[in-house]
Amino acid sequence: MSDRPAAALALLGIVAVALLIAGGALRYGRPGPSRAGARARRAELLPVEPAVGDRHAAFHRALRPWTYTALVAGLAVPLLYGLTPLGAALVGWLTAGPAPLRAALGGLVLGALAEVVSLPFAVRREIVLRRYGLSVRTWRSWFGDAAKSVALGAVLSAAALAALYGLLGASPRWWWAWAAPAAAAVVLLLAFVFPVLVEPLFLRFAPMEPSPLRDRLLALAERGGVPVRDVLVADASRRTTALNAYVSGFGATRRVVVFDTLVTGAPAAEIEAVVAHELGHAARRDVLAGTALAALGAAALCCLLHLVLAWPPVLRAAHATGPADPRSVGVLFAVLAVVGLLLTPVQNLLSRRIEGRADTYALELSRRPGVFAAMQRRLALTNLADLDPGPVPYLLFASHPTTVQRIAAAHAFARAADLPLDNPDVPGHPPEATA
Numbered sequence: 432m433s434d435r436p437a438a439a440l441a442l443l444g445i446v447a448v449a450l451l452i453a454g455g456a457l458r459y460g461r462p463g464p465s466r467a468g469a470r471a472r473r474a475e476l477l478p479v480e481p482a483v484g485d486r487h488a489a490f491h492r493a494l495r496p497w498t499y500t501a502l503v504a505g506l507a508v509p510l511l512y513g514l515t516p517l518g519a520a521l522v523g524w525l526t527a528g529p530a531p532l533r534a535a536l537g538g539l540v541l542g543a544l545a546e547v548v549s550l551p552f553a554v555r556r557e558i559v560l561r562r563y564g565l566s567v568r569t570w571r572s573w574f575g576d577a578a579k580s581v582a583l584g585a586v587l588s589a590a591a592l593a594a595l596y597g598l599l600g601a602s603p604r605w606w607w608a609w610a611a612p613a614a615a616a617v618v619l620l621l622a623f624v625f626p627v628l629v630e631p632l633f634l635r636f637a638p639m640e641p642s643p644l645r646d647r648l649l650a651l652a653e654r655g656g657v658p659v660r661d662v663l664v665a666d667a668s669r670r671t672t673a674l675n676a677y678v679s680g681f682g683a684t685r686r687v688v689v690f691d692t693l694v695t696g697a698p699a700a701e702i703e704a705v706v707a708h709e710l711g712h713a714a715r716r717d718v719l720a721g722t723a724l725a726a727l728g729a730a731a732l733c734c735l736l737h738l739v740l741a742w743p744p745v746l747r748a749a750h751a752t753g754p755a756d757p758r759s760v761g762v763l764f765a766v767l768a769v770v771g772l773l774l775t776p777v778q779n780l781l782s783r784r785i786e787g788r789a790d791t792y793a794l795e796l797s798r799r800p801g802v803f804a805a806m807q808r809r810l811a812l813t814n815l816a817d818l819d820p821g822p823v824p825y826l827l828f829a830s831h832p833t834t835v836q837r838i839a840a841a842h843a844f845a846r847a848a849d850l851p852l853d854n855p856d857v858p859g860h861p862p863e864a865t866a
Contacts, residue, residue, distance in 0.1 A: 434604040435741055441611065442734035449727045452720055453781050463787040463832060464839035470819065476838045477808060477818065486563075490815050493559045495824070501552040502772075502827070508545050509761070509768035518761025519750035525757065534596035534757040535589040541764055542588060546581055553577070563815060568670040576670075579632050591617075592760065599755040607737035614729035622722040626679040626686075636663040636688065644699050648687055648706050655796050657713045662687045664694060673814045676702070678709040678718075685713065696813065701806040704797055711792030717785050732770065739766055775827060782830040790832070790840055800845040801852040804838045 432440075469476065479487075512518030521544070522537030557573055560566035566573075594613070598606035630636075639645045639662040652659045659678070667675070667690040674693040679686055687706055694702065712718055739745055739762060740754035751759035794803055811818065811834040820829060832840070845852050 434607075435738060438607050438734045438737045441608075442731055442738070445611075445727050445731040445734065449724055449731070452724055452727075455720070463790070464836050464843060466825070466833060466836060469833060469835040469839040472839060473819065473835045476804075476835050476842065477811070479812070479818070483812065484818060487815055487818050490559070490563045491817050491820075491824075493562070494556060497552045497555040497559070498828070501549055501556070504548055504552065505545075506768050506772055508548050509764040512541050512545075512761035513763070513765025514745075514748045514761075516750045518764070519758035522758045522760050523750075530600050530755060530757050531593040531595075531597040534760050535593040537757050537760045538588055538592040538764075539585055541761060542585060545764075565672055565815060566670065567668070567672060572670065576633060583629065583632070592763075595763075596755060596757060603753070603755055607733045611730035611733040614733050615726035618726040618729045619722060622718075622725070623681060623684075626684060630679065634665040634667065636665055638662070639664050639689070639694075644694070644702065647699060647703055648689075651703055651707060651796065652687065652710055655707070655710045655714055655792075657710045658685065660684065660686045662689065664689055664691050666691055668692050668695075674705075674810055675814075676705045676709055678706075678713045681718070697806070697809055700799065700802045701809060704793060704799065704803045704806040705810075707793035707796045708789045710796070711789035712785070714792060715785075715788060717789065728774075732767075735770070736763060736766060779826065779828070779830050783832050786831045787836075787840065790837055791844070794841060794844045798848065798850060800841040800848075800850055803844075804841040804852065807834050807837045807841070810834070 512521070518541060521540055522533070525533040525536050525540075527533075528536075557566060568576075591614075595606075595610060598610055602609065639648075645662050648662050649659070657678070660680070663686050665688050667673070672692060674690060674696055676687070676689045676693055679688050687709070689702065689706065693705065697705075737754075740759060745762055746753065746756075746759060749759055749762050751762070753759075790803075794800055797803065810816070816834055817824060818834060820833060825833075831837075842852065844850070
């Protein structure tokens, strides 16, 4: 079998395995209340003062143009690089040195220019976040975080391009067969080292002081059968007023991370509800499934890139003499941009189902639907969530069910379990307490 049919079969096989993994979440995750049904009950489930609703709507009206513009630029710039002589010209001036080095440097040039193009939109988004009180960081801090993100991405992309073009030069027809498993392995490795090496670049963590809240969170994890190493508090208040928590790491590195804004901004029972949701991801192995899907995606991308780079019209449009020509780097950027945009609605659909399943887990673990509903309301109002997203924002950006859907799920659980929505103590569970 020649290389191209083999790459196509490998691509189909990887996609089939990915669909099986994703289908498990779609099949076994509870769909929850429909968006249309929840929207019809919005006034009942999420009553807000008109001024509050107007503020949320105004925030998203101010933010949306810059979000959409950044999205369009993020697609247009790579297509310009990959399908016109511009990308070849920007990389072509690097005429000295081995092809892997020229490809890595060319990728850095293209990436740097893309960052310059996107910078004004990112700045405008930050201005809107500051205007509405969600961002509290200084411009020095903002540019510092941006520089760290760009530097990290540059190192990873340069290493990937050097390795890729090294394989292309060594085995022009079968490089993808080596690159696919290697790319999957790198994704798996990064998933394990990210919490330990990357998260501390952006947040500072400290163990939560011994307290009733810490005891409750550890007891919650034990009751859910999710072993955690520790409960950490992240200093998110240096950057944002938003409330959040998450469970990070695998095995011995797994820990519950709570934003300090959540510790000071919500009652202990609601903090417990947030953490119960995050523990649901660990209990249902959502992080492992997501990591596996990302690894399969990286492998599939290698197969797809071989098929694209073997197509003469694409190489002619990019003014590249062949797949191993560093001037084809722009094609890689274009493929990444197009595939990323096409997969976004699918990823959001899967994510919403997984998040809904974690909500169900949290309700079953805590058995306090009233607390869960109150927590969702607090998160929505504090984080200025879109209370009524339109179909396009919902398709492109909604990785979670809407707040109204999540509150409707709590009401449905209360009816099914015959539990009240006012927050009484439930036998067998710890009583209400303050942190």
